[in-house]
Amino acid sequence: MELGNSMPGLQNEMSCASEVQAQLFTHPVQIIYACVQTVLFLATIIGSLLAIVQLCKKTTIPDSTKVLLIGALFFANAHELAYFSSPFKVFKMNLFHTNTSCYPLASTLECIPTTTVLAMGISGNMLIQSALSVDRLLATIFPVCYSRMRALPGVVLLFMVLIPSFLSYSWIRSDIVLDDYQMFCSQWSANISSRANTYLEYCSYLTVAHIIINALIILRNRSVESKCRFDVQQRYLNSETLKTTQTICYLSIAQFLAMFLYSGGVLFMRKNQKNIPTLIYINVIVWVYKPCQPFCMDVKQLKIQRKVLYSCFGIYIVLRLIFVDYASIPEKRKLEEIPLECDSVINGTENPRLISKAKQWDWHYNWVENEIFTAKNICTVIEKYFTFSREPMSIEEEKYPLAYGLVVYKTIVQVMMQLSLFYQPQHLFCITVDNQSPDQYKAVIQALPECFPNMKVFIGEPSDWGSFGILSNVYTCFNWLAEAKHNWKYYQYLSGTDLPIRTNLEMVRIFKAMNGSINTDVSTFEVDRYKNMEGVLPPMPIYKSSMSVVVPREAADFLIISPRVQKLLKYLSKTWIPDESFWSTVLGSPALLPVPGSFRVRDILWLRKNFKLRPPYENTVDSIGTSYIGRYQVWGWQKECFGKVKDFSCVFGVGDIEEIMTRPELVAHKLYLEYQPAGFMCMFKSIRKRSLSPDADKFSAKSYSEMPSVELFKGKAITQLTNPHWLVRDSFYNPSLEDFDKEVL
Incomplete structure (x- = not known):
């Protein structure tokens, strides 16, 4: 044309x-x-x-x-x-x-x-x-x-x-x-x-x-x-x-x-x-x-x-x-909704490629940290990226409030995600920030009470490993929580690298099953930890334990007014790693310090010394297999760590999550958001999903009522326990030193 x-x-x-x-x-x-x-x-x-x-x-x-x-x-x-x-x-x-x-x-x-x-x-x-x-x-x-x-x-x-x-x-x-x-x-x-x-x-x-x-x-x-x-x-x-x-x-x-x-x-x-x-x-x-x-x-x-x-x-x-x-976009902006395939991580898989892919999965959250640190209104940013429950999940949970004391010092995104899982409006929270943390980090944590009226924040001492600063920071919050006019039932300590294994409803039922008893680790105090106090008589027999503990309100009220506790704190301030010497000491000698919910630690040590108990083969919510549920932690000498070992403790990786999710403990320690973050995120997603599941109400805490610490508190003799073999190990056990040549109970 x-x-x-x-x-x-x-x-x-x-x-x-x-x-x-x-x-x-x-x-x-x-x-x-x-x-x-x-x-x-x-x-x-x-x-x-x-x-x-x-x-x-x-x-x-x-x-x-x-x-x-x-x-x-x-x-x-x-x-x-x-x-x-x-x-x-x-x-x-x-x-x-x-x-x-x-x-x-x-x-x-x-x-x-x-x-x-x-x-x-x-x-x-x-x-x-x-x-x-x-x-x-x-x-x-x-x-x-x-x-x-x-x-x-x-x-x-x-x-x-x-x-x-x-x-x-x-x-x-x-x-x-x-x-x-x-x-x-x-x-x-x-x-x-x-x-x-x-x-x-x-x-x-x-x-x-x-x-x-x-x-x-x-x-x-x-x-x-x-x-x-x-x-x-x-x-x-x-x-x-x-x-x-x-x-x-x-x-x-x-x-x-x-x-x-x-x-x-x-x-x-x-x-x-x-x-x-x-x-x-x-x-x-x-x-x-x-x-x-x-x-x-x-x-x-x-x-x-x-x-x-x-x-x-x-x-x-x-x-x-x-x-x-x-x-x-409101429904699409929460960090916990980041797309990630978690079935192979939570439930395990025989396909090594899936685990390898999960290990290689990386997540840079610096942009979130920057927005948090530079925000004029921190509450708006928290609301934007994190999910905090604004109402109790159930009437049962509403009527059983808990208290949490945290010591934090780094990784604000991880801390906020951790808090979002534990947070319930009926609970009471206290956070102590390491004084050595960056100023902008401390400023954000200090601003949290403006967003959540049930939170209190303190700037604590430097939390160097082995120093008294850790125990001081923990006790600062513990003391404030005990003095607070709040009807919380149980106190639990958390570090900034913990993540819950149990949902809030499950914890409530576990604490009810504990019936006012204390849950702490029990071990022999090591002589080299006396440090400058060697030869100086302590105010009461000293035992070794983990920092994590579960304490009922009655025990907390008793401890904060006890002169002997103050003397012990002063004594421990001059020893090495005092945070691992406090709880089992103040809670393990009822004759000297009649703390509600306590039991005699020396009876447990006697049982371990005179009877070689075979460790249980199962550690689940149906068969606890341990007497200490405050924290699941793996030391480098105990078993294979599929993550990495830092300061002798396993930093859990993707390969550890499957076992962790079957454990009966309350929290897992340690997880780093910057190391194999798929492990952290998948565990987070699993707990959140379980807490919202219609089947959440089916959880039974019956096995927790059979823990030796609960039965000892009720008055049972050490030789009459239902499950004495659950006492076989403390959290620091070394399997290479165990043998079964002695009498088996």
Whole structure:
């Protein structure tokens, strides 16, 4: 089809341009149009600059995506500014279009130049979409390689999408280079019809490719959720249950589907306007995709309102894509909802690849810490990222409040996640912060009572290992909790590296089964710990125990007013590792210190010395197998640690979680959020899920009432215990020193 025969108004293009000049100057629609284009130009430039500034500050967008977005924005605006140079030139070029021929869309003398701003936005957005698609695709299919961006498949995929996008963008901008270029079996030439058809063909292929990529990602992800506030390398490392980018995918598909609908709608209109050549409609479609030199459009065939509508739509999509804040979606922003496959970690698996993948899973939470430390309102940030129960989970739990004393010094995100699991509004909390912690860390912890009225915070002494500072910090909170006018039933000590094994309801039932008894570890005090106090008679016999303890309210009330306890604290302040000498000492000599709930520690030590008890084979909630449930801790000499050993104690890793979740203890110690975080997160998710489960009420604490410490408190003799073999080991036992040659009870 020859251009002159198909378009009567264009037989002489230069004539069209000269004849329309005067009319364009006085045309009211053209004046409005020029103003709109100028405003859109300014909005695009200013909006893009603001977007770049915001992107640099934003912590909710992955760094890789951020770089690609900023690069695309900079590249797009550099071309735009180079072409127009100023808003005045935009206005002038749209108002006085005399130096350029009327291109094929002018079929009458009333013609309006198209908006380069819209075309710029659309093509720039195509480039951004390419970058985002590559970002998601690489991270989904090649998660480990993508984190390093060194894998050959990742680089190939990157260039497969980005190079065509850049080439199409550059070629369409300056389409002289397309002359006689062969692509898609069509030859680019100076012929307008051939060129327009090839534009449409190429843009359609690229658009379909984007839609397919996004659709495949959504299908692969299955349960899609918006999790884009997490660092991309972390949220994509587990590709099997990847749940992310719903909003971006939907925006992408919606945008390109809108373009297709617009294109189809324009072609459909031709049925009632057969006198308009097909070439005009082809170029109207290309106009949506093609950033080219200004050309004219027929006012009668395409109303200005529709054009402005699509212009605004294109700009909106670009800016919306950039400024969307996925962390602002209420139901999708909690840290505990981070997508992670946990079944193999919690229940175990024979597939070593799943465990290896969980070990390699990494999570950088620095951006959350930064937001917490820099927040003007810490309560808002806590509410944003952490889930704290605002109402009791049940009437049973509401009527049995507990007290918790914590000593913390680092990793604010881990502490907040730990607190969110233990927290109930009916409980009472006291936190002592190590004085050596950073000022911003202490400031955040000190601000917690503003968010939670049932919390108290103290700045304590340095908690160096082996020093009295640890015990001093623990006792500071213990004393405050005991003096508080609150009806809590049991006190439990927590460190900042503990994570609960039991839900709150389970703990309530366990404490009820303990019936007012104390639960503490029992061991022989080591002579070398006397340090400077060797030869100085202590106020009462000293025993060794763990720092973790469970104490009923009656015992706490008694201890804080006892002069002997104060003398013991003063004595222990000059010994080594006094925090492991306090609880079993004050709670293990009822003849000297009749603490409610206490029992005679020397009876247990006598039993261990004179009878070689076989350790139990089972340690579960149905058969406790131990008399100490305050904390599950593994020392380096006791058994294999699947994490790492630090300060002789196992830092639990992914391989330890399966056993931990079957243990009867109340908490596990130690877990580090920065070390194999999948272990921490999966354990966290499991406890949260169990606490919300309809089956939570089925838990029975009957076996806990049979613990030796409970029966001793009730008055049973040491030789009449139901399960004396549960006393076989203290928490520091060394299996290499055990033998069974003696009499077995």
